[in-house]
Amino acid sequence: MSLQTTLNRWFRSFWPPFVAVLLFMALWEAAVRFFHIETWILPSPSVIAQEASRSASSLWDHTLSTLQLTLIGFAIGSAVGLLVACALHLLPLLKSALYPLLILSQNVPTIALAPLLMIWFGFGLLPKIIVITLVCFFPVAVSAMDGFAQTDRTMLNYMRMIGASRLQIFRKLEFPHALPALFSGLRIAATYSVMGAVIAEWIGAQKGIGYYMILQKSAFRTDRIFVAILIIVALSLLLFLLVTLIEKMVVRGGRRSGHEEGGEGR
Template sequence: MRSWWSLIWPPVGAVLFFLVLWQGAVWLWDIEPYILPAPSSIGLEMVSGSPVLLNHTLATLRLTLIGFLIGTGTGIVISLALHLIPMLRKALYPLLILSQNVPTIALAPLLMIWFGFGMLPKIIVITLVCFFPVAVAALDGLARTDRTMLNYMKMTGAGTWQIFTKLELPHALPSIFSGLRIAATYSVMGAVIGEWIGADRGIGYYMMLQRAGYRTDRVFVAILIIVLLSLLMVALIALLEKRLIRWSRKS
């Protein structure tokens, strides 16, 4: 318990100190709420608007989870295909890198034109931001397999599939989860970007409405919810990593 508290109190203390400075600066210089609201005003607005915020948050969370699962699944499949087929890797890996040079915010309007304003273009946006870190991390993990163990398994007559399932994949799990943690944070922002372009609910939609009305306090509330959703996604991945890698090491 003491060890856990020693890890968490420094960042919590830093955040509280920053909030006190923020609150004091707003009071001292009498800053207009539409420019910079006080943390107390943001907290009160979050509590008073909780029923509406809950509906928007659940919509964004649902979209995030669906897009994250599809995006990470796509990234893992791509990495496995490129790893198992060297010629395919030589042909497609450079294109995989180039695909990340196109800004998602610029591509999103095209997706809305091509696929309408339903859920599909938003899921594509999240998939595009999620699959790359997972694919690259998985490829890197698979490439770092212990060469001594690899040569030993080949000498004992192990096939490609046996080597992959018994050695390469378990060895690559830490790298894969590193990519999953990055994708988890990207997935929330991908959902928000999709909602900016076209939606009738969600935190991104809520943020656009409040920005148009110069409700800066509500914009900060939306930002806080986005941060909390990102932390929740990362925590879920960390929990899954702890369970799965422990099982893998025992195996």
């Protein structure tokens, strides 16, 4: 598969949604102008674009601050999720005791816990990281545990027959086998973590996109809120792509398509 065909294929799958978005924007712009809708209710795309370019420099700091918070929270949350998954998988008794509780805990809305965490831990970095960790950890833990549990039976049987220890089976079979599942959990966690960071900033911060949104809300600057939303979407996408890139580098072998066949070597 050459670069040319890759680009071609990408272009072909890219243009229909692109045109759809363009049409939607045009419709939006036309509707706002035609019905004379006030900017503080619904700004037109052109107004939002103007505002974005105008306040870009002042938004850069907020964006960086949110990105930093997101990355720290995502890293810690994913690490905790992975550790919990490994521990529960290797200790079946612990899993049967805690797994139902883990599922149940997801019914507690993390966002509702945020104010409580602010009261307990103040307005510093810690409570915000805890919020993101709580949001991230669940998809990572569950997808990793499912990945471990779905290990190929014939491979498992082979490892047992040749006398591999429990830890060897985990390290050499179950863990690499679960990597694709783990990465789909990480992708979900990546987008969640941006949301977690923004919500944490809503509740108490002096910097960041979430803080910026709260500020603009009280000033009825709807256009600026839209700019903030655009930034959040961009951040989510960026993290999602980052995780996908890491997956491409880490996951080896048959699960990736588009491999060239090696030459016949007889």
